[in-house]
Amino acid sequence: MRKLDAQAIEDIALGATILGTGGGGDPYIGKLMALQAIEEYGPVSLIDVDEVPDDELVVPSAMMGAPTVLVEKIPNGEEPFKAFELLKNHMGKDIFGTISIEAGGLNSMIPLALAARLGLPVVDADGMGRAFPELQMVTFTIYGVSSTPLALCDEKGNSILLNTVTNKWSERLARVLTVEMGGSTMLAIYPMTGKQLKAGAVRGTMSLAESLGRAIRESKLNHVNPLDKILEITHGHLLFKGKITDVLRKTTGGFARGKAIFEGIEEYKDKTMELEFQNENLVARVDDQILASVPDLISVIDPDTGKPITTEMLRYGYRGVVIGIPCNEKWRTDEGLKLVGPRYFGYDIDYIPIEERVKGVRVR
Amino acid sequence: MRKLDAQAIEDIALGATILGTGGGGDPYIGKLMALQAIEEYGPVSLIDVDEVPDDELVVPSAMMGAPTVLVEKIPNGEEPFKAFELLKNHMGKDIFGTISIEAGGLNSMIPLALAARLGLPVVDADGMGRAFPELQMVTFTIYGVSSTPLALCDEKGNSILLNTVTNKWSERLARVLTVEMGGSTMLAIYPMTGKQLKAGAVRGTMSLAESLGRAIRESKLNHVNPLDKILEITHGHLLFKGKITDVLRKTTGGFARGKAIFEGIEEYKDKTMELEFQNENLVARVDDQILASVPDLISVIDPDTGKPITTEMLRYGYRGVVIGIPCNEKWRTDEGLKLVGPRYFGYDIDYIPIEERVKGVRVR
Numbered sequence: 001m002r003k004l005d006a007q008a009i010e011d012i013a014l015g016a017t018i019l020g021t022g023g024g025g026d027p028y029i030g031k032l033m034a035l036q037a038i039e040e041y042g043p044v045s046l047i048d049v050d051e052v053p054d055d056e057l058v059v060p061s062a063m064m065g066a067p068t069v070l071v072e073k074i075p076n077g078e079e080p081f082k083a084f085e086l087l088k089n090h091m092g093k094d095i096f097g098t099i100s101i102e103a104g105g106l107n108s109m110i111p112l113a114l115a116a117r118l119g120l121p122v123v124d125a126d127g128m129g130r131a132f133p134e135l136q137m138v139t140f141t142i143y144g145v146s147s148t149p150l151a152l153c154d155e156k157g158n159s160i161l162l163n164t165v166t167n168k169w170s171e172r173l174a175r176v177l178t179v180e181m182g183g184s185t186m187l188a189i190y191p192m193t194g195k196q197l198k199a200g201a202v203r204g205t206m207s208l209a210e211s212l213g214r215a216i217r218e219s220k221l222n223h224v225n226p227l228d229k230i231l232e233i234t235h236g237h238l239l240f241k242g243k244i245t246d247v248l249r250k251t252t253g254g255f256a257r258g259k260a261i262f263e264g265i266e267e268y269k270d271k272t273m274e275l276e277f278q279n280e281n282l283v284a285r286v287d288d289q290i291l292a293s294v295p296d297l298i299s300v301i302d303p304d305t306g307k308p309i310t311t312e313m314l315r316y317g318y319r320g321v322v323i324g325i326p327c328n329e330k331w332r333t334d335e336g337l338k339l340v341g342p343r344y345f346g347y348d349i350d351y352i353p354i355e356e357r358v359k360g361v362r363v364r
Numbered sequence: 365m366r367k368l369d370a371q372a373i374e375d376i377a378l379g380a381t382i383l384g385t386g387g388g389g390d391p392y393i394g395k396l397m398a399l400q401a402i403e404e405y406g407p408v409s410l411i412d413v414d415e416v417p418d419d420e421l422v423v424p425s426a427m428m429g430a431p432t433v434l435v436e437k438i439p440n441g442e443e444p445f446k447a448f449e450l451l452k453n454h455m456g457k458d459i460f461g462t463i464s465i466e467a468g469g470l471n472s473m474i475p476l477a478l479a480a481r482l483g484l485p486v487v488d489a490d491g492m493g494r495a496f497p498e499l500q501m502v503t504f505t506i507y508g509v510s511s512t513p514l515a516l517c518d519e520k521g522n523s524i525l526l527n528t529v530t531n532k533w534s535e536r537l538a539r540v541l542t543v544e545m546g547g548s549t550m551l552a553i554y555p556m557t558g559k560q561l562k563a564g565a566v567r568g569t570m571s572l573a574e575s576l577g578r579a580i581r582e583s584k585l586n587h588v589n590p591l592d593k594i595l596e597i598t599h600g601h602l603l604f605k606g607k608i609t610d611v612l613r614k615t616t617g618g619f620a621r622g623k624a625i626f627e628g629i630e631e632y633k634d635k636t637m638e639l640e641f642q643n644e645n646l647v648a649r650v651d652d653q654i655l656a657s658v659p660d661l662i663s664v665i666d667p668d669t670g671k672p673i674t675t676e677m678l679r680y681g682y683r684g685v686v687i688g689i690p691c692n693e694k695w696r697t698d699e700g701l702k703l704v705g706p707r708y709f710g711y712d713i714d715y716i717p718i719e720e721r722v723k724g725v726r727v728r
Contacts, residue, residue, distance in 0.1 A: 090525075156529055157528075157529040158526075158528045158537065159527045160525065160527070161454075161524065162524050163523045163524070165520055165521040165522055169522055172544055173522065173524065173541055173545070176543070176544045177541065180540045
């Protein structure tokens with residue numbers, strides 16, 4: 001167990017946004033919520049997965065919705081708390097701690113804000129090791145953990161308890177509710193025992209995010225290239241350097257869908273990258289050759305600052321470095337690929353791990 | 365208090381379908397559910413509103429969805445029971461009895477089936493004195509009764525508890541859920557005290573439906589014109605006799621919307637009636653003159669049998685008599701007309717009570 005202070009929160013928010021692979025919510029809003037909470041209630045305890053007793057209850061707290069909406073619709077801070085209390089009362093059982101459902105600017109922060117307020121520890125883990133657009137896309141699903149009972153709250157005061165027959169049904173029902181409620185809601189979801197957590201979680205996600213964020217921050221002070229540090233910490237691969245010449249984007253069915261076109265610069269001159277996303281980046285192609293696909297992570301980094309550029313921030317004229325990061329091994333199983341492989345997202349391609357994909361690619 | 369046997373249920377189902385003004389669900393399915401339940405569990409007690417103690421809890425049980433869907437998607441009988449149990453457990457309070465949310469072929473029957481199974485009485489009243497397409501459209505809303513906590517179940521095993529800030533929000537959220545769940549769901553909704561019931565209910569609806577159904581049944585035996593009996597019992601008005609020449613229909617947003625065109629016969633020859641509906645019949649026009657509008661009741665009756673023709677049964681070539689029935693006085697208040705007046709449904713017309721409208725009409 002260790003305490004997370006304001007600096008740790010800044011670092012985690014930044015690092016988690018890289019792991020958010022373009023999605024996971026706006027880091028600015030999430031950070032504000034978490035910083036305000038620890039200022040008011042004191043630092044948060046970060047505990048290891050193995051510090052959670054087998055029979056205790058851990059409940060992730062998360063935002064649901066399209067990041068494009070959240071930029072304009074700031075949660076009022078009460079909703080995550082209300083969702084958590086609603087679930088707790090419904091289950092009639094004390095909750096030992098909370099955890100991020102996914103790595104991402106917002107969803108790494110919500111549990112911290114909540115934990116500070118409730119005096120609960122946050123587990124150093126998450127359910128993806130990255131961000132994904134749909135509720136059932138967590139490693140917990142692979143391990144048979146139910147997403148329900150699930151509590152969902154909006155900023156108007158509406159609250160809902162779901163009990164569903166599959167995690168995909170939770171996605172479907174919570175999604176239409178979230179769209180109807182204005183595009184974003186707060187959830188308490190996937191209540192699980194310590195035993196289930198130990199089997200299903202992606203371990204160490206918060207610490208990894210913190211290392212990443214710290215490295216980017218310190219690279220500026222030390223005049224080091226932040227990109228090198230990011231690739232080193234994540235075991236990532238440089239995929240492309242380019243300038244954005246086009247961004248197509250629409251918010252449909254509660255998702256921010258679209259693609260960005262990068263024209264290559266430096267050693268990637270005369271090449272074109274197409275990056276497709278659904279909240280998160282899904283597939284990166286250079287001149288029709290796939291360089292990376294879900295479930296591996298694809299992130300766009302500002303080459304000067306090392307800071308991530310989320311899908312809602314992609315703009316014409318921006319320079320970006322596109323990197324690929326190997327996903328957690330749980331996603332590379334048959335069950336994992338059924339949930340989050342390229343075919344689930346409508347691509348008629350097999351998943352090939354990024355380490356193998358990049359081996360086949362020679363730029364110039 | 366009196367007991368309702370199989371004959372009473374047949375009569376109520378038939379009469380309630382006339383009060384359902386084209387909507388309220390298919391009487392055949394509802395009747396089967398209720399008859400099966402009383403066969404298994406015995407007759408149901410029908411009690412007067414004043415027999416409910418002020419501090420006891422009464423909970424309406426209802427189907428939500430487009431009648432066009434329900435014809436093909438028969439509820440399995442477990443869902444109303446599950447919704448009721450879910451709400452009861454959530455509230456942690458015993459439920460004294462149940463009641464129809466609306467008069468209609470299905471929603472007059474669901475509470476009977478449930479009451480038989482649970483050994484609870486059914487209150488001789490409802491929340492509309494007719495049927496309406498949206499959840500907030502009950503006289504209880506006028507009297508400040510909240511629609512939530514609200515339990516909603518589908519036939520797949522998904523169940524949901526809603527707590528909303530307004531009854532209109534319950535409509536919005538339960539509607540998108542119902543659409544996503546396949547078009548129909550079962551609800552336990554508007555939990556209310558005996559005191560609230562006494563203030564807000566439309567009294568005597570079940571007995572009225574039974575009288576209507578009995579009159580139609582007996583008219584056949586006695587070779588009496590059923591239409592005359594219907595108009596007498598309901599204080600209704602004959603609006604038109606015609607043959608259906610066109611039916612436009614689409615199911616959108618969880619509703620069956622459309623209109624039927626009647627070409628006049630007998631004394632209405634050379635005239636045309638246009639009947640618009642959203643689950644229920646909304647406005648009846650003859651040659652652009654409005655003869656009746658919500659909240660007054662508009663029903664189509666088969667002139668030979670006296671049986672109602674619901675909106676989903678309207679077909680080219682059918683002969684129908686269109687009648688108008690004055691709505692309950694609670695709907696004729698400012699608050700009532702705000703909820704269910706013609707302007708709410710998008711018509712730029714004032715509500716004029718049917719008694720006044722028909723005075724101004726001379727056919728030939």
